[in-house]
Amino acid sequence: MKKLALLLACMTGAADAAVYQGLTLEEALEQFRADGLQLFYSSDLVKPWMRVERDPVATDARAQLAEILAPHGISISDGPDGSLLLVREAQRTPRPAAPGSPHRPAPTPLDVIVVSASHYLFGDEAPMSSAAFSADDLEMLPEIGEDPLRAVSRLPGVGRQDFSSRVHLRGGTDDETLVRFDDLRLYDPFHFKDFYGVFSTIDPGIISDMRVYTGGFPVTFGDRSSGVIDVAPRLPGRDFHGQAVLSLFTTGLSIDGSFNDGAGDWAMAARRSNMSVFFNLAASSFGEPDYHDLFAHVGRRINDQLAISANVLTFVDQIVAFDADQEEEASAEYRDAYYWLRMDLGTPEALGSRLLVAHTALDSERSGTTELPGIATGALQDERDFSIDSIQADGWWRPGARSVLQAGAEWRQMNANYRYTDEAVFELLFLTPGAPTTPSRSRSIHVLPSGHQAGAYVNWRFEPTTTLTTDLGLRWDRESLAEQDGSQTSPRAVLMWHPAGDTRIRMSWGRYFQSQGINELQVSDGEQSFSPAQRATHLVTSIEHDLTTTLRLRAEAYRKDYDRPLPRYENLMNTLVVLPELRPDRILIAPDSARAEGGELSLNYDAGNLSGWLSYSWSRVHDRVDGEDFARLWDQRQYVSGGLGWRNAAWEASIAATWHTGWRTTEVELATLEPFPLVTVGKRDALHLSDFASIDLRIARHFDLESAGELTAFVELNNLMKRHNECCVEYQIEDQEGPVFLDVSSQGSLPLIPSLGFTWKF
């Protein structure tokens, strides 16, 4: 009898558990209404193409509804007599004119469904497709200098040296990643560009969310071969808001508000580094790095179809750097300024567009000397000025609930002024292709390149059935900097299939061209002309399965084939030097082709207060030169990353761990001292340094200041276990005792880096 009662109870439960997954949102809402819930909603928020992504786990009807609505940016508000109102979730003033999408900057209908494989979203919008971390997780991650771009390296398939914020996406070089802010392209957006790019120029205080494509990205993004980091600015609120940050690395203030009864908005953010203070306090001999950021925005909605904004983003860096032995010294100053006007027209639900008119000015000066006994002596003067005027238009049209057409075009006029002088005397030469072949060198280069770059694309997203979505796009690019014909056509296609409600399968194929940018001419390595664009062909397959409502599994395999990769210059041994161009191990690498391939497995858990991830990837990337394969320096054969985050009202804590196969290095040996010291070189990047591992921790405590806002105190510890991770190798001629030999020793990566700070939100 008890068994029968239990069986009946189970059956009742099963009957009660309505299946919403796969229904349109409107169908699900009508089902709730039919069950007696009094709801009020409108077609402004509930669109015909919105679907219930997964069945809710809650048992209470209101909580179920909240779960279903959350991914669509809709929340619940109490109405009269126990009724519920479906209202828009966002609290911020819309920049775009479209009333239909005020919570998203730069609205495009493609935000509705993310088809692309290899897509991740960090930010305050619930992920549609797949995400490694939520917005709060991003904030919680223990990253040095609170740098949001460093968080990207937590994703599978992303490699990054500890010192740098630049990332290698699936084996690509670190300049193959397109970084956009407010849809505007940023050029090498890193502080201390010639000094490893220690931090990105993206102030976390001005970010709304960050989309990361590690491959297979849509045709809207062009001219980069590996991936995209698309950063959306935080939109101002209607009331005055602010945030002040003080940490060992930065001091920053951001404020925003609105005017004219919310029709206009403004924002301003300024940040400066505290690194020079920190270095002085630590009596460091590494120099005095210093940087400043400024972001300003003012926007005005003219009517509900048109909004205009003017924006400024500037960075200024100053650095005086030394190596550990004070044998190299360099000073540099960088000034990057972006000015852009933006117009948003129409609505994301039907017909709309955006237009960006921008002026970019990038100036830098660098000088330095090197005195490395037995290796090299020399000096360089480097001055570069770039001016880029651009206009960019993107439009979309939704002819029906299951179809979206997109088209866009961009044009850039670019001018540059390179002045470069160096004199170097090498006391050692490396016997390897691409290395200097003469003991002394004197260069003086003054080039004034100019040219234009144009691009256009069309994209058609179509859902032939409710379980199938296709993305078919064609992109055309042309640039005039290189002497050869610079016209390229890039077809791209993505197919997403839902064989079941909790499973998504994606396949992506496409071509991605990348030209040598106006700011990428390696004059310091003797280059005076631009190379033709490289071509990469991506093939990505991905399967994503929701194991439970809180646990998601994702497996992805990719292959990226390069044709005519752009030539690049690398230091064979030590990549972390102050003046890499004045080293004799500086080599030119000009492959005929290259290939990156790998597989990634990741598990993401998100249960509100507790979240975590675990990912593993296997990958291989090599260049092919004269029929022989050479691994790239950043070839990261195996990679494991995991982390946990926990929070309650007052506390939050997160821990992240990373392990990967050691960085690549090359075997060298002193061949002879007479008539000139020569070093024989083994197969390039054939060896591994020791494996890399790091555990990073962040703990924060929130204090409610009531009407004064909220104060957060945080402590971060990077490389908590003080592990000696090898980053590279240094070499010197040792002649103090006994026979002369080439002393090669590994260099350590970052030691334990502590940081603490305060954030006040008001």
Add this chain to the structure above:
Amino acid sequence: MVAALIRTAGRRTRPPEDAYQQVLSAATDAFRAKAAQRRDRTWLVWAAAAGVAALAIALTQQWIPGATGPVPVATVARVIGTVESGTDGGWSPMTEPGGTLATGATLRTLAGGSAALVLEGGASLRLAAATEILLDGPRRLSLHSGTLYLDNGASPGKGHQIATPAGTVRDVGTQFELRVADSVLRLRVREGRVEIDRADQMLSGSAGEQLEIDALGGVTRSGISATDTAWQWAETIGPAPDIDGQPATVLLAWVARETGRQLRYESAAVEARAATVILHGNIHGLAPLAALEVMLATTDLEHALIGDTMEIRARTEQ
């Protein structure tokens, strides 16, 4: 077996073609003559029946006084508190909307009660507390005591006639309130024009006017705004439209009319947008401004009440 028989008999022998055509022509003429004769007889039968029916209807309708029976003239749309309908020598409570009232029906609201009726033709009649009426016939009623509100916006072409102890009131496509208390007749006109026919005089009230006629026939005139709070009782009891699946403009037009406000849109684009936003929910039981508040919260539109104007704007913040 029949099929087998037919098959066994084989095809019939065809007649000569000229003989066939001759017979066919003669048969056709004969048929046509007979059919015409039958049509004439049928028309006469129908005409006679229609005449008899018309006479019967006339006899049973008001064309012949004294022969009129109960005719449905109103439907109960909403009831709040205690509302009673007259029965033979007494009153019985009315709790549910939806009932039909015929000519001769009496209705009264007690203290705290109110009711809304939809009159034949679509006009909305609302009764405040402590009111008693008699439905005399289509577009005719008597207000014995208390306060009523009539919105004849749905069929402005035909007026209503309301008999009161102080005179007969006729509206000319309007919204107005009528009160009979302590031998005083008070008329408040929100929209349009209303005429009062007293035995010895004809009075007229226009939008924004209030008339008080005392027992001795003295008339006092004063002003009243269409958005005055005095109209709130009528707004509260007024039946809400079914807006589920309807564009927002349906709701906005109703709220504007119910609250006596002019509807204005921030721009033509906002007006076009309001026409395309589809609302879902049930606002029955909500006062107009409460319904507006609730529904617009689910859209990207917002409203502002500026004097006697209700302006609809694109939402600037959620």
